[in-house]
Amino acid sequence: MAQSTDTEKKEDGRDIIEVRDFNFAYGNSQALFDVNMDIKEKEVTAFIGPSGCGKSTFLRCFNRMNDLIDIARITGGSVKINGIDIYGKEIDVIELRKHIGMVFQKSNPFPKSIYDNIAYGLRIQGIKNKSTLDDVVEECLRGAALWDEVKDRLQESALGMSGGQQQRLCIARALAVKPQILLMDEPCSALDPIATAKVEELIHSLKKDYTIVIVTHNMQQAARVSDRTAFFYLGKLIEYDVTDTIFMNPNNEQTEAYVSGRFG
Amino acid sequence: MNRYFHKELEEIRSKLILIGEKANQAGTLAVEGFIESDLEKTLTAVKMDDEIDDLEVEIDRDSVRYITLRSPVSSDVRLIFVAIKASHDLERAGDEAHSIAKRTRSILQREGKVANKVAIEEMSRLAFAMLRDALTSFLDENLKLAEGIIERDKEVDRLNKENFKTLSKGMEGDSIEASTQIETILISRSIERIADHAKNLAEEVIYLLTGE
Numbered sequence: 001m002a003q004s005t006d007t008e009k010k011e012d013g014r015d016i017i018e019v020r021d022f023n024f025a026y027g028n029s030q031a032l033f034d035v036n037m038d039i040k041e042k043e044v045t046a047f048i049g050p051s052g053c054g055k056s057t058f059l060r061c062f063n064r065m066n067d068l069i070d071i072a073r074i075t076g077g078s079v080k081i082n083g084i085d086i087y088g089k090e091i092d093v094i095e096l097r098k099h100i101g102m103v104f105q106k107s108n109p110f111p112k113s114i115y116d117n118i119a120y121g122l123r124i125q126g127i128k129n130k131s132t133l134d135d136v137v138e139e140c141l142r143g144a145a146l147w148d149e150v151k152d153r154l155q156e157s158a159l160g161m162s163g164g165q166q167q168r169l170c171i172a173r174a175l176a177v178k179p180q181i182l183l184m185d186e187p188c189s190a191l192d193p194i195a196t197a198k199v200e201e202l203i204h205s206l207k208k209d210y211t212i213v214i215v216t217h218n219m220q221q222a223a224r225v226s227d228r229t230a231f232f233y234l235g236k237l238i239e240y241d242v243t244d245t246i247f248m249n250p251n252n253e254q255t256e257a258y259v260s261g262r263f264g
Numbered sequence: 265m266n267r268y269f270h271k272e273l274e275e276i277r278s279k280l281i282l283i284g285e286k287a288n289q290a291g292t293l294a295v296e297g298f299i300e301s302d303l304e305k306t307l308t309a310v311k312m313d314d315e316i317d318d319l320e321v322e323i324d325r326d327s328v329r330y331i332t333l334r335s336p337v338s339s340d341v342r343l344i345f346v347a348i349k350a351s352h353d354l355e356r357a358g359d360e361a362h363s364i365a366k367r368t369r370s371i372l373q374r375e376g377k378v379a380n381k382v383a384i385e386e387m388s389r390l391a392f393a394m395l396r397d398a399l400t401s402f403l404d405e406n407l408k409l410a411e412g413i414i415e416r417d418k419e420v421d422r423l424n425k426e427n428f429k430t431l432s433k434g435m436e437g438d439s440i441e442a443s444t445q446i447e448t449i450l451i452s453r454s455i456e457r458i459a460d461h462a463k464n465l466a467e468e469v470i471y472l473l474t475g476e
Contacts, residue, residue, distance in 0.1 A: 194265070197265055197267060198265075200267075201265075201267065201268060204268045205268075220335045223332065223333040223334070223335070224269065224333060224334060224335070243333065244329065244333070247332050247333055248328070248329060248332050248333075
């Protein structure tokens, strides 16, 4: 049957992220409760749920972005990436974030040229060779389906690009340091439908090389782009399954109610 | 812009053409079995029914999945709607083929050959031409061809009525012949139904192409 072949083929895929009994709080306010989840390598996993359900908080735990918030703390459980506890004492957070790129709701290109936006991460890694940088810039812009649109104006400011192009530039920038995982926090919420479609196409093409975890408010987007979907509500993981199941025949009544627009 | 999931729509379209071809093939074989008193052809037609049924289920599932996950609009949603309706018509056409084949098998097992072919040959020629043209109109998006099919159903209906009259007149006589005559009436009726399904398919193609 056509519907589940994509996911069935990957049934044996490796779990790149393993979350066990994970609890998280902002001060005294518990934000995530006993979350258990395995995320497969080179798949797109979508997090859905109403505002405040904890999906973005959870996403930000994978690259320890929550470390930047003073009152944020883990109150139990673990997150392993490639089998390593990322909250272990020996973990270098900067190094971790090289492996886990992130794209935000609002595109945030540097006020530099298109070229320099991509080359930035490599330069701070000490790569100065122009031909190497040229190659990576082209590869990343091609990877982000942006090359043909910008190849003749690489030295122009990234701030002159359209919103959709800026978001794809941010994806290209994230690709430059060759991450294994790309986290996307509502990457299309500020984009028009055509730019959204381009980013979705990009997500679809990137999953052959990257593991992608995306938070989205747009359920149709989750249905279109993801292989698996997790539904969160009030800080709890309510249901996590292949996307076909979540949208066509979920096991949980709350999931059914949410995906059919009856609450949330 | 062509989206990556549009190929799933193409797959549904291909499956619809496939079920149409299979229904046409099963019907043609079943009728040839009758006309030529060929038991082997009827048996092949009987066997094809399961494949046709399975394809209908697949098309329905693929269509529901596409609606759920891909948020289709405009001509895409019409194609899905047509796929669900047309696959049902074609599955029913396949059922009629199955029925023709089984009745022919029953006649052949009882009498060895079909003696009274009435207007079955002419009727089936018209009905299957309608079915093939309806499929072609879908494949080629040919509105004119689809529109022309609607009227052609009338001639098949007329031949079916004529067959009924001819066969019911000669119902007196021994019971074996009466059974054969009843079965031939039902075969005629099945061919008439296949033409009805072809007409429905043509109407669905018109809807697909015009939205009306």
